[in-house]
Amino acid sequence: MNYKTIVVHVDATPQAHERTVLAGIIARSQQAHLIGTATAPLSNLYEASRRIIGALERFDTHSRSLDVSCERRLSDHDIQTNLILQARQADLLVLSQSSADHDDSGLPPDLPEHVALHSGRPVLIVPCTGTYLHLDQHALVAWDGSRAATRAVADALPLLRHSQRVTLVMLNPSPQSSIHAGKPGADIAIFLARHDIQVQVLAHTAALGMSVGEALLSLTEKLNADLLVMGAYGHPRWNEIVLGGATRTLLRSMTLPVLMSH
Template sequence: MEYRTILVHVDESRRAHEQIRIAALLAQKYNAHLIGAAATGVAPQFFMPGVIGDSNLALLGSALNDLREHAESLLAEFESSAWKMDVKSFEKRLIEEDAGTGLVLQARYSDLVVIGQVNPADYSPLLRADFQEYVLMNSGRPVLIVPYAGHFPQVGKRVLLAWDGSMEATRAVSASIPLLQQADLVRVLVLDTGRPADAHGEQPGADIAIYLARHGIKLEVTEQKIPADIDVGNALLSHAADFGADLIVMGGYGHTRFREILLGGVTRTVLASMTVPVLMFH
């Protein structure tokens, strides 16, 4: 897999510049086409006659124009940043839809999606509360999530890869190979969470290490036993800090039959408390 098209969410948060900068750096590194997408937050069909009262149509139509103008101003800032960072190929897209639905659709034609972690103190009425979870669970693409706090001059030099032998972790590994190949060091953290013994093979971490080494990835393997009474998500974040990781790669675990945002505890913890960018794939 190669990153030839990178999609970045251009939102109205105070941190939008950081996720745009990181997406632009990745576009430069992989000679990829960069797409900046900003959403109005409302589908234009909502303003059609018959959906709302005719007496409110003019007023709400004006509101929609204001939303478009605001999104277009965000895209102008994205365009300026892309020019300043000398991104060779980029475009801006206006999404006349809520950001979650619109970004998921655009993700189908991208190799990597870059979004920001939702900051509870920076609430936007145009952004669904479960935005990051929704994109992760529905895009079908690897999602790189940038924390709402901190500055990350580089991403992917020291990578912590959370490995538990699951299908979700396998997808995350495959989707992150371009990043892992560029890393100075990848630490494969084998999480022993009580999965069946055959999930890891005879020697935990050995098979995944051989697989990654064949891709020319510089790595080391460490095993961490996680007792049932320990919060795995916080243990993972603590290990990342001790290792000095600038990127975490992990599977995005969830159960969609009941509710799309009903994610596994590890995923919820990392999404809420991440301190470095995290690449997830469900």
Template sequence: MSYKSIFVHLDSSEAVHSRLELALSLAQQFDAYLTGFFTVYRPEPGSFYVLAGSAEYYAEFEHRRLQQQGALERLFRAEMLRMKVAGEWRRSTEYANRCVPQAARLADLVIVGQYNREDPESFVAQQFVENLVLSAGRPVLVVPYAGQFHHIASHVVLAWDGSREATRALHDALPFFRHAKQVTVLTINALNGEPVSSRVPGSDIATVISRYGANVATQEIEGVKDVSIGETILSRAADLEADLLVMGCYGHSRWRELVLGGATRSILKSMTLPVLMSH
């Protein structure tokens, strides 16, 4: 099993170059076809015409977007040629929460960036990453806006709770597990209500992962009560010097809002390493 098609969302944010570099590196590593998909937030043209001068503002806005797009496309094509990666450049002016999930469903792995509140250019659509993870049906690798990630998955942490979402994430991450030097199965409060003689949490699934040739260890954290589960996972991943976190994403739609599980929400906000999420 491998990733033979990789999709990376590109925009005009400050972190886009780091994300593109990682996507190219992974495409080269897995000999995958890389699709660079450029789309950004686009206000409705009609919304600008209520004030004098707003038409000119919109024209300038579009001109700047075209310049940013052109520069990034030239970089994308040059880097693909330099790294001998096959792929294509695509762009869309449609609403991102509609067009990106549709396009992403054709890929084995989807790469997006974490939203950065300090960078307005990283806003693509309301709850963009959350919507993509819940609706694309593909594993989504979310890259933090802070830091450089040239290579990942030397040490992978799997946040394991035995759920359907975690199981999906595990199997979506198998190509990374097979290339990793170390995989750690992390469980939290797994022995709640269990007798003292219970077997080590995560041991069964660690055995499954080891059949793919991975070096697997288990770690359990018990008694977590007053601390966020997401923060606990990130803290332990940092202690282990992991460079990839794999986890299931919990969430559902409620009216016009996406409601996410606490750990998912916390990690999307405070992530310090790339996170592979599946739903």
């Protein structure tokens, strides 16, 4: 089973091109319909619409050059509401990591985590710097047996099937962390094998003083991974986002695309 509908966030920031390119590559490999969604607030409708419509036209031109089924959508909702609503009608949402100069972009600084925690759909977050043209070489899956990790693995199946290599990493595992023969990671590895995904299970002990997020980033670099799959740990409380430490570290310091589910 492939993704059938992919939504990508389109705006006039420099990061829009990289995430649009990657979303188009995924849509082509998955034979999915690609939707470019943008927001033009009513408070500054004319100027915002002029810039946003230009961005949507560039999205449309690029997507059609890839021979990808596509459409563009312009919303007057606030950006968070628009992305959440669009994501709920899709299989995957692609957006960018918050940039350090988010004040200049006009984007909410907590946009990726807000959407990941509220949309109910997997979110592929693309680093705000760098170029990413593939996700099919080596996927690293962070596994701890939690609900969020379980959801992330299931949501990532279409990408994992296309990856040449998949490594499932368990950080600081205990013998009790598996229900299958007491071997950590064996149960989820069997689940993935039944989906025709062969994985290497890696039990890794983080260096002294290194956080889970830091250990994961270190491993992605060491293993030359091009995709990290993990659960988004956090609790939406009223208008506040309370994130787990690993999620916060990854969103701040990510160096590769990360698929998160909550």
